[in-house]
Amino acid sequence: MDDHFDVAVLGMGPGGEVAAGRLLKAGKKIAVIERELIGGECAYWACIPSKTVLRPPEARTEVQRAAGVSGAELDWSETSGYRDYMIRHLDDKDQIDGYARQGAEVIKGEARITGPGRILAGDRELSADHIIIATGSDPVLPTLEGLDQITAWTNRETYTATTLPERAVIIGGSAVGVETATFLARFGVKVTLIHRGDRLLGREESRAGELAYQYLPEAGVEIRLGVTARRGRREGDQSVLDLDDGTEVAGDVVVFATGRTPRTQGLGFEHAGVVLGDRGQVQVDEHCRAGENVWAIGDVTGIMPFTHVAKYQGRIAADAILGTPRKAFYEGIPRVVFADPEIAAAGLTLDQAGRRGLKTAAAEIDLAAAITRPWTYERDPRGHLGLLADTDRKVLIGAWAVAPMAGEWIHQASLAIRAQIPIETLRDQVAQYPTYHEAYQAALDKLEI
Numbered sequence: 001m002d003d004h005f006d007v008a009v010l011g012m013g014p015g016g017e018v019a020a021g022r023l024l025k026a027g028k029k030i031a032v033i034e035r036e037l038i039g040g041e042c043a044y045w046a047c048i049p050s051k052t053v054l055r056p057p058e059a060r061t062e063v064q065r066a067a068g069v070s071g072a073e074l075d076w077s078e079t080s081g082y083r084d085y086m087i088r089h090l091d092d093k094d095q096i097d098g099y100a101r102q103g104a105e106v107i108k109g110e111a112r113i114t115g116p117g118r119i120l121a122g123d124r125e126l127s128a129d130h131i132i133i134a135t136g137s138d139p140v141l142p143t144l145e146g147l148d149q150i151t152a153w154t155n156r157e158t159y160t161a162t163t164l165p166e167r168a169v170i171i172g173g174s175a176v177g178v179e180t181a182t183f184l185a186r187f188g189v190k191v192t193l194i195h196r197g198d199r200l201l202g203r204e205e206s207r208a209g210e211l212a213y214q215y216l217p218e219a220g221v222e223i224r225l226g227v228t229a230r231r232g233r234r235e236g237d238q239s240v241l242d243l244d245d246g247t248e249v250a251g252d253v254v255v256f257a258t259g260r261t262p263r264t265q266g267l268g269f270e271h272a273g274v275v276l277g278d279r280g281q282v283q284v285d286e287h288c289r290a291g292e293n294v295w296a297i298g299d300v301t302g303i304m305p306f307t308h309v310a311k312y313q314g315r316i317a318a319d320a321i322l323g324t325p326r327k328a329f330y331e332g333i334p335r336v337v338f339a340d341p342e343i344a345a346a347g348l349t350l351d352q353a354g355r356r357g358l359k360t361a362a363a364e365i366d367l368a369a370a371i372t373r374p375w376t377y378e379r380d381p382r383g384h385l386g387l388l389a390d391t392d393r394k395v396l397i398g399a400w401a402v403a404p405m406a407g408e409w410i411h412q413a414s415l416a417i418r419a420q421i422p423i424e425t426l427r428d429q430v431a432q433y434p435t436y437h438e439a440y441q442a443a444l445d446k447l448e449i
């Protein structure tokens with residue numbers, strides 16, 4: 001067999017899949033190498049199962065909050081059955097067949113780079129004109145005395161669980177921690193979330209974190225801010241954490257939502273001239289180039305660990321290989337935490353803008369006071385929108401929203417930021433009445449610019 005390819009894709013998560021699809025369509029001879037399941041973390045243990053199990057509780061809340069409708073009950077067995085369907089019962093046979101039918105060489109096994117353009121995939125040696133590194137990220141568990149004594153879960157155990165625990169402790173108050181707390185608590189698990197920072201969602205605008213702190217308890221989550229686990233131990237069937245403030249928390253399981261790290265160890269990337277950054281991320285340029293004919297995309301680049309970014313970088317790298325290069329542009333890409341209500345953001349926070357030396361104007365509105373849609377949507381309406389503008393260039397540079405469906409309508413801000421649409425043009429936009437989109441008009445009016 002001829003083991004030389006135009007392109008070898010290492011890792012078939014969302015990034016690898018998009019790059020592979022684009023290259024196949026262009027007629028390239030490619031090898032795709034995946035050591036677990038084609039679809040990656042997102043399809044089986046992250047985005048897909050988490051968003052699938054968050055939807056029924058969200059639908060129930062919608063029913064409970066709308067006037068004149070009742071009777072929504074949650075059913076874990078039905079929910080987990082549908083989740084198992086959505087994660088393909090952890091079987092990627094159809095994906096393997098699909099790529100093979102499209103003409104790709106599909107290799108299931110661990111890939112390692114052995115030299116420029118050379119790869120060991122399982123027990124096969126391959127060569128390729130181009131290599132795309134799309135190996136994703138691993139969860140990070142802190143070094144904790146007694147870690148081996150407690151029942152420690154990551155996103156993998158959490159989002160494939162058949163039986164839910166009665167009590168859970170979640171460590172980490174960022175996206176995974178907040179979404180997982182929402183999911184478990186809504187399904188009746190007694191959840192304590194501990195977070196070492198003084199507010200949730202530390203990388204987002206501080207108001208978004210404050211509002212997450214306000215709304216999460218509605219799901220039944222107990223939040224402990226400013227505490228760190230010092231030691232783990234077992235008491236009967238309970239996993240106990242001793243905290244640094246002298247108190248303890250206990251649960252059937254401890255879920256670690258403590259971040260992720262690029263998957264680069266032992267994969268021989270240095271043999272292809274790839275340089276790692278201080279967080280272990282593969283360093284890339286604006287075309288996702290990591291070295292001579294080597295490209296890297298997705299979580300392994302540490303740029304923005306989201307599926308939509310991995311997919312975007314897959315397009316960027318494939319286009320460069322195909323001879324139609326364009327530069328990746330990361331400003332204004334949306335970030336959504338699928339809590340209840342949703343927490344969405346795009347662009348810079350006030351702090352980040354300050355660090356760039358930008359002159360800014362900010363405005364925040366309460367949606368219920370400003371527009372009609374929250375009232376037709378639910379009793380006791382909730383919703384907040386904040387905008388951040390650059391007063392010199394007179395364009396939006398940041399936005400955040402905490403409200404129903406905010407993950408959908410944040411895209412208006414995302415586009416405005418990416419396309420640098422003048423505030424004047426945005427103020428002339430006409431939104432359908434009554435929709436959440438109308439909030440932009442009210443917030444733009446409030447911006448002193």
Ligand SMILES: Cc1cc2nc3c(=O)[nH]c(=O)nc-3n(C[C@H](O)[C@H](O)[C@H](O)COP(=O)(O)OP(=O)(O)OC[C@H]3O[C@@H](n4cnc5c(N)ncnc54)[C@H](O)[C@@H]3O)c2cc1C
Nearest residue numbers: 011013014015035040041046047111136298299305306307
């Ligand atoms: C709980 C959770 C929920 C999330 N929800 C969302 C969400 O709603 N929206 C969103 O945008 N993002 C979400 N994310 C982030 C998202 O999962 C990642 O950003 C995304 O999966 C990154 O895609 P990727 O292709 O870079 O890597 P991955 O999905 O990690 O895929 C990498 C693939 O490479 C394979 N691989 C690794 N090393 C090798 C090797 N040496 N040889 C062969 N194969 C290898 C792996 O097996 C894996 O299949 C979530 C993350 C978590 C943990």
Ligand SMILES: NC(=O)c1ccc[n+]([C@@H]2O[C@H](COP(=O)([O-])OP(=O)(O)OC[C@H]3O[C@@H](n4cnc5c(N)ncnc54)[C@H](O)[C@@H]3O)[C@@H](O)[C@H]2O)c1
Nearest residue numbers: 142172173174175176177196257258259260305336337338
């Ligand atoms: N809806 C989405 O798009 C979505 C959902 C989930 C995750 N993600 C992505 O996946 C990635 C991983 O998410 P995450 O929430 O696990 O990571 P993260 O890096 O965003 O947050 C980790 C949190 O754990 C805390 N932490 C770390 N070590 C700790 C320790 N020893 N003790 C106490 N706290 C500790 C940190 O302070 C931080 O708040 C993120 O980059 C996120 O963007 C996206």
